[in-house]
Amino acid sequence: MSDTPDSAVRTYTEQHRxxxxxxxxxxxxxxxxxxxxxxxxxxxxxxxWLSAKLKETGFPVTEVWETDGAPAVFAEWPSDDPSAPTxxxxxxxxxxxxxxxxxxxxxxxxxxxxxxxxxxxxxxxxKGQVFFHTLGVRAHLAATGRTAPAxxxxxxVEGEEESGSPHFRDLVERHADRxxxxxxxxxxxxxxxxxxxxxxxxxxxxxxxxxxxHGPGQDIHSGSFGGAVPNPATEIARLVAALHDADGxxxxxxxxxxxxxxxxxxxxLYAELPFDEADWLHTARSRAASGEAGYSTxxxxxxxxxxxxxxxxxxxxxxGSKTIIxxxxxxxxxxxxxxxxxxxxxxxxxxxxxEARVPAGISHRITFLPATRPCxxxxxxxxxxxxxxxxxRAFGQKVLFTREGGSGPAADLQxxxxxxxxFLGISVPSDGWHAPDEKVELDLLFxxxxxxxxxxxxLAAALR
Amino acid sequence: MSDTPDSAVRTYTEQHRxxxxxxxxxxxxxxxxxxxxxxxxxxxxxxxWLSAKLKETGFPVTEVWETDGAPAVFAEWPSDDPSAPTxxxxxxxxxxxxxxxxxxxxxxxxxxxxxxxxxxxxxxxxKGQVFFHTLGVRAHLAATGRTAPAxxxxxxVEGEEESGSPHFRDLVERHADRxxxxxxxxxxxxxxxxxxxxxxxxxxxxxxxxxxxHGPGQDIHSGSFGGAVPNPATEIARLVAALHDADGxxxxxxxxxxxxxxxxxxxxLYAELPFDEADWLHTARSRAASGEAGYSTxxxxxxxxxxxxxxxxxxxxxxGSKTIIxxxxxxxxxxxxxxxxxxxxxxxxxxxxxEARVPAGISHRITFLPATRPCxxxxxxxxxxxxxxxxxRAFGQKVLFTREGGSGPAADLQxxxxxxxxFLGISVPSDGWHAPDEKVELDLLFxxxxxxxxxxxxLAAALR
Numbered sequence: 066m067s068d069t070p071d072s073a074v075r076t077y078t079e080q081h082r083x084x085x086x087x088x089x090x091x092x093x094x095x096x097x098x099x100x101x102x103x104x105x106x107x108x109x110x111x112x113x114w115l116s117a118k119l120k121e122t123g124f125p126v127t128e129v130w131e132t133d134g135a136p137a138v139f140a141e142w143p144s145d146d147p148s149a150p151t152x153x154x155x156x157x158x159x160x161x162x163x164x165x166x167x168x169x170x171x172x173x174x175x176x177x178x179x180x181x182x183x184x185x186x187x188x189x190x191x192k193g194q195v196f197f198h199t200l201g202v203r204a205h206l207a208a209t210g211r212t213a214p215a216x217x218x219x220x221x222v223e224g225e226e227e228s229g230s231p232h233f234r235d236l237v238e239r240h241a242d243r244x245x246x247x248x249x250x251x252x253x254x255x256x257x258x259x260x261x262x263x264x265x266x267x268x269x270x271x272x273x274x275x276x277x278x279h280g281p282g283q284d285i286h287s288g289s290f291g292g293a294v295p296n297p298a299t300e301i302a303r304l305v306a307a308l309h310d311a312d313g314x315x316x317x318x319x320x321x322x323x324x325x326x327x328x329x330x331x332x333x334l335y336a337e338l339p340f341d342e343a344d345w346l347h348t349a350r351s352r353a354a355s356g357e358a359g360y361s362t363x364x365x366x367x368x369x370x371x372x373x374x375x376x377x378x379x380x381x382x383x384x385g386s387k388t389i390i391x392x393x394x395x396x397x398x399x400x401x402x403x404x405x406x407x408x409x410x411x412x413x414x415x416x417x418x419x420e421a422r423v424p425a426g427i428s429h430r431i432t433f434l435p436a437t438r439p440c441x442x443x444x445x446x447x448x449x450x451x452x453x454x455x456x457x458r459a460f461g462q463k464v465l466f467t468r469e470g471g472s473g474p475a476a477d478l479q480x481x482x483x484x485x486x487x488f489l490g491i492s493v494p495s496d497g498w499h500a501p502d503e504k505v506e507l508d509l510l511f512x513x514x515x516x517x518x519x520x521x522x523x524l525a526a527a528l529r
Numbered sequence: 530m531s532d533t534p535d536s537a538v539r540t541y542t543e544q545h546r547x548x549x550x551x552x553x554x555x556x557x558x559x560x561x562x563x564x565x566x567x568x569x570x571x572x573x574x575x576x577x578w579l580s581a582k583l584k585e586t587g588f589p590v591t592e593v594w595e596t597d598g599a600p601a602v603f604a605e606w607p608s609d610d611p612s613a614p615t616x617x618x619x620x621x622x623x624x625x626x627x628x629x630x631x632x633x634x635x636x637x638x639x640x641x642x643x644x645x646x647x648x649x650x651x652x653x654x655x656k657g658q659v660f661f662h663t664l665g666v667r668a669h670l671a672a673t674g675r676t677a678p679a680x681x682x683x684x685x686v687e688g689e690e691e692s693g694s695p696h697f698r699d700l701v702e703r704h705a706d707r708x709x710x711x712x713x714x715x716x717x718x719x720x721x722x723x724x725x726x727x728x729x730x731x732x733x734x735x736x737x738x739x740x741x742x743h744g745p746g747q748d749i750h751s752g753s754f755g756g757a758v759p760n761p762a763t764e765i766a767r768l769v770a771a772l773h774d775a776d777g778x779x780x781x782x783x784x785x786x787x788x789x790x791x792x793x794x795x796x797x798l799y800a801e802l803p804f805d806e807a808d809w810l811h812t813a814r815s816r817a818a819s820g821e822a823g824y825s826t827x828x829x830x831x832x833x834x835x836x837x838x839x840x841x842x843x844x845x846x847x848x849g850s851k852t853i854i855x856x857x858x859x860x861x862x863x864x865x866x867x868x869x870x871x872x873x874x875x876x877x878x879x880x881x882x883x884e885a886r887v888p889a890g891i892s893h894r895i896t897f898l899p900a901t902r903p904c905x906x907x908x909x910x911x912x913x914x915x916x917x918x919x920x921x922r923a924f925g926q927k928v929l930f931t932r933e934g935g936s937g938p939a940a941d942l943q944x945x946x947x948x949x950x951x952f953l954g955i956s957v958p959s960d961g962w963h964a965p966d967e968k969v970e971l972d973l974l975f976x977x978x979x980x981x982x983x984x985x986x987x988l989a990a991a992l993r
Contacts, residue, residue: 269752273850273852280815281813281814282815285815288733288865288933288934288936290815290830290934291835291865292820292821292829292830292833292834292837292865293826294817294818294820295815295817296837298838298840298841299769299770299837299838301766301841302765302767302769302770302860304766305763306763307770308763309763349754350745350746350749351744351745351746351754352890352891353891355759355888355889355890356756366753366756366757369756373751373756373852374763374843374855375751375762375844375845376843376845376851377766377842377843377844377858378843379840379842380838380839380841381839381861382840382859385898386737386739386861386898387840388735388737389839389840391838394841395846396762397844397846397850399751399755399852425816426818428816434849469752470754470755470756471752471753
């Protein structure tokens, strides 16, 4: 070829644009809603459709993997260079529920293209973002003249992400050998906005607990006994109030042990993002920003661990009044964790902190749910530079960096496979994930194709 | 008569024992449950039965008074001494719901006498205690040889006490002229125990509120926003935690304004009561006593104002977890008030305290319910000495003093009529108010008759 690789990728992508969009639309017509039992067959059909499409794309190995829930799809395309590194791409083929009457302008499972966007459930989350890898790898081969990718390429596309990935960790553990990789590319996130390409460098972890306080053996009369015995509702409130110090830091001793500090480089990069606090508050449906002293809003949600009360309850909550001292009260508290924090250590620290605060006359029970680890790839990691570089080539502009405040199954991949996790997402906040009129911007979708096409060459070099 | 007045009263009481118990049993057979609409007719029948019985007793005036709810009974028996003071007796003729299947050994509305006790719904609360006044006034006349009581005697017996007396204050205000009295005797409480006669000197008042905090416009994702916006569940917990100081005092500025201090005399009298903290904790179904530093358990529940959380709630309270920042949270808080505290002042103080603590980004709503005032009769009040004296004559032993931690409509009588309220109750904690197998101890019931018989002579002298 006489083209530069970049223009060759663009040309190939443009030539296959129509067929690619037709294929994506066909996939979006399968209502693979994992949360709704009536769509169980559709989720399976979606897995089979994807498996066949990956075979057609050229993956020599494509398999539908069973779980105790919905099936996942695995595909593998070994490099023609035996010494090439191995890269695993993660995505999911299930989607959120959707119905026209929820407020969709058109049928959610009848995709349409309007104003340079494809509308349909799963267009952005996550079928569109899985699917750009199919044309991406073909463009990669076409532009480089290779017959196989520059990396050993693997895909794992699960079918239960929208239901909380209940069987994903088990799946990864059972197939750890076949999933083994030098890096994981997660394509299930987004970028800052339509004009600001960004790479996400990590997600927070999650430790969740419920703390119950039990006082009197039953609700007792607040006139007869009020002021003379411990009140579990008051005591649980005191515990919750002690959760943060005056600076908004989590006051649990040991909570910050090991926390990877936010580097000046990263703070400077975050500060380059076109962040508008008023817009952000509008999205958060909140009237004020608050939190840990010394950190910006983005730093607070991305790079700092937090404790939030998800629910609190005890005693009478109906209309009017009931003059009781409640028998019990409870709080559900979740901790978002950042790199360097260990969920087991957090559980121990929270238990010790809470138990030291249980007053005489109150018994307690603390229950932790299975935790999700944080994941973070350092800014100077060669694989991360490769992802940002490939994205920069596709977009033709500087790529900035973000993190995600939420938590996800990506951490299981990092954890079980011991590989760095990198996020390549081209969705934007206006795409309407989980909402009516979900869409994907076609220009960005094809930037995703181009990024994927460049990525295998760049990653092969970076990881060598 | 050649008998002493005390033995004359006893003789008269014993002579009329059987007829009195037959009459009480007849009244207890009327299921006057004010809370259950299907018993509306029974509550009216109960009022009419009592009115007729009071007429038969000798009251020249007996009337059924209508309210916007269940009817009350009023009766009046002027003294033969025109300069005699006026005394109003308060009780109620409605009862708590009761069904055999709740755990009753016999039918709740088929009273039976067993082991010196009469079992049946209302035996102690409050029909038995209203009814001892009928034989009491007859014994008073028989022992003194009078044709009318030594005081102008009035009775008001309401029909909605077990439903929270929603129309009682209105009734008292409408009939304030006819209810006017120099002292009010409330027979709807109890004494310390079977062997310790006591007189209650007051009840606490009650101010109740609900404080709501509103944060985000809807529940928002605790991963995407956690740590960067105010959480109303955390904030309501902080407010509740700020309600008390480290000494267990209510930390609302101005809360203790005007509080009548507990006198050394009263503390000494309370200390004479055979109080067993382990027994009390058993009754309270609690494992530890706690509260305001510097006060005993009895002092805390009787003589000190308190703040109790009756309910707290916000966010997700179901099984498992939901990673949200809740949109709102609320606490129901009730304040028990003692003599000298003004509910309107308390409401203002609580509002000012709470409003000063609402953080940026949280909006609030504070709702107060109608309050009940505290009431207290000083230990040296002549009418109180008369009640204790009459009870001492009936029981033949020293009478001690208590208070009630709860709140009741007695305060409305004190408030509207401007008369001291005195409590003459012969029920004991084992009587099972509101519980299955409610009963009254017959020995104590007749001590009540004798006390009432002595009381009018003693009160006439005391109030002159």
